[in-house]
Amino acid sequence: xxxxxxxxxxxxxxxxxxxxxxxxxxxxxxxxxxxxxxxxxxxxxxxxxxxxxxxxxxxxxxxxxxxxxxxxxxxxxxxxxxxxxxxxxxxxxxxxxxxxxxxxxxxxxxxxxxxxxxxxxxxxxxxxxxxxxxxxxxxxxxxxxxxxxxxxxxxxxxxxxxxxxxxxxxxxxxx
Amino acid sequence: xxxxxxxxxxxxxxxxxxxxxxxxxxxxxxxxxxxxxxxxxxxxxxxxxxxxxxxxxxxxxxxxxxxxxxxxxxxxxxxxxxxxxxxxxxxxxxxxxxxxxxxxxxxxxxxxxxxxxxxxxxxxxxxxxxxxxxxxxxxxxxxxxxxxxxxxxxxxxxxxxxxxxxxxxxxxxxxxxxxxxxxxxxxxxxxxxxxxxxxxxxxxxxxxxxxxxxxxxxxxxxxxxxxxxxxxxxxxxxxxxxxxxxxxxxxxxxxxxxxxxxxxxxxxxxxxxxxxx
Numbered sequence: 001x002x003x004x005x006x007x008x009x010x011x012x013x014x015x016x017x018x019x020x021x022x023x024x025x026x027x028x029x030x031x032x033x034x035x036x037x038x039x040x041x042x043x044x045x046x047x048x049x050x051x052x053x054x055x056x057x058x059x060x061x062x063x064x065x066x067x068x069x070x071x072x073x074x075x076x077x078x079x080x081x082x083x084x085x086x087x088x089x090x091x092x093x094x095x096x097x098x099x100x101x102x103x104x105x106x107x108x109x110x111x112x113x114x115x116x117x118x119x120x121x122x123x124x125x126x127x128x129x130x131x132x133x134x135x136x137x138x139x140x141x142x143x144x145x146x147x148x149x150x151x152x153x154x155x156x157x158x159x160x161x162x163x164x165x166x167x168x169x170x171x172x173x174x175x
Numbered sequence: 176x177x178x179x180x181x182x183x184x185x186x187x188x189x190x191x192x193x194x195x196x197x198x199x200x201x202x203x204x205x206x207x208x209x210x211x212x213x214x215x216x217x218x219x220x221x222x223x224x225x226x227x228x229x230x231x232x233x234x235x236x237x238x239x240x241x242x243x244x245x246x247x248x249x250x251x252x253x254x255x256x257x258x259x260x261x262x263x264x265x266x267x268x269x270x271x272x273x274x275x276x277x278x279x280x281x282x283x284x285x286x287x288x289x290x291x292x293x294x295x296x297x298x299x300x301x302x303x304x305x306x307x308x309x310x311x312x313x314x315x316x317x318x319x320x321x322x323x324x325x326x327x328x329x330x331x332x333x334x335x336x337x338x339x340x341x342x343x344x345x346x347x348x349x350x351x352x353x354x355x356x357x358x359x360x361x362x363x364x365x366x367x368x369x370x371x372x373x374x375x376x377x378x379x380x381x382x383x384x385x386x387x388x389x390x391x392x393x394x395x396x397x398x399x400x401x402x403x404x405x406x407x408x409x410x411x412x413x414x415x416x417x418x419x420x421x422x423x424x425x426x427x428x429x430x431x432x433x434x435x436x437x438x439x440x441x442x443x444x445x446x447x448x449x450x451x452x
Binding site: 073 | 192
């Protein structure tokens with residue numbers, strides 16, 4: 001329990017700093033694809049996190065990112081949506097006999113295919129919400145959608161890479 | 176009532192979600208509509224400090240590019256310096272000023288040939304008819320009066336300098352305002368004579384001599400020289416005044432030709448007055 005709190009706090013700080021200081025300056029195809037890797041913090045929360053706590057954490061995480069980008073409320077709203085949908089989605093893609101206790105939503109625990117489905121869908125939801133909130137209109141709907149899809153692909157790639165580079169099975173077991 | 180409470184309990188998570196989402200929208204709306212430095216944006220101290228650290232690091236990476244930019248800008252600015260331009264043609268741009276009327280126009284020219292060792296010395300300058308030079312225009316330079324244009328060709332003009340015995344000009348003593356005729360006696364190129372100044376006029380050595388502007392050739396008040404010697408000739412009503420010229424004619428290289436734009440008007444009026452007499 002204490003370990004969970006510590007490791008998640010560490011991840012929060014790490015991803016926020018990574019995003020705020022480095023990744024926000026990164027983009028591909030003239031700003032069409034921007035990676036928002038900081039939502040890895042939400043994606044890696046324990047499966048059995050209380051829903052109210054998850055909502056609060058999502059809100060706070062988004063708000064902190066908003067401070068970096070000067071877009072008060074937009075990231076918070078997108079992260080809140082993500083945090084609300086994640087438990088529901090986790091339930092719907094659960095293995096036949098449910099999750100084992102202590103199982104984490106990561107590649108080492110759940111496998112590559114499961115993770116792509118899990119992270120891909122949730123990242124796409126978050127990014128779509130984020131970009132449409134940012135544009136705040138349906139003008140150029142397909143451009144915005146294209147941005148969301150390309151950015152999601154970018155983020156997903158980085159997310160998978162992060163799993164392989166930083167969080168080996170041993171490390172995640174310990175954390 | 177009971178049902179309502181049940182509904183709240185059942186949907187508490189969803190309602191919590193909606194409440195937070197409303198808060199988000201309120202923040203977005205407030206931030207967009209007031210544009211003020213809210214307590215949560217990057218101008219706050221923590222994020223600001225973080226961004227300062229970040230720029231302290233990243234500006235080293237940028238140095239090469241910034242250098243390139245600066246040197247490109249330097250190059251551009253250097254190309255705009257006056258020194259990089261050569262005057263191809265002195266066509267001046269006239270600005271139509273309705274408040275004042277321009278009386279004198281200056282054209283700079285370079286002395287391409289000059290003589291100082293004769294009685295009738297001349298200068299040749301590299302501007303002529305094409306640049307609008309005409310006979311009887313005044314020629315000056317920063318050291319003072321030089322002379323007057325005599326003949327003009329397409330690209331050159333000859334100038335009668337002060338050190339030509341045919342040269343005459345009306346000059347006045349700045350301090351007293353009394354005037355005389357400036358002439359060169361063919362002796363020393365550093366000195367000229369001021370003639371026809373009456374003996375009762377107070378003239379001292381050291382007085383400044385300037386053009387009088389009477390002949391409509393030169394502007395008034397162009398420096399000519401300094402009185403170096405005042406002699407009284409016995410039996411004469413006039414001073415014998417020697418003037419140290421401001422210009423060293425062995426060194427005159429750049430001059431300005433003065434065009435008096437109102438000269439014609441002045442001359443016509445004066446001629447008419449004389450005819451009436």
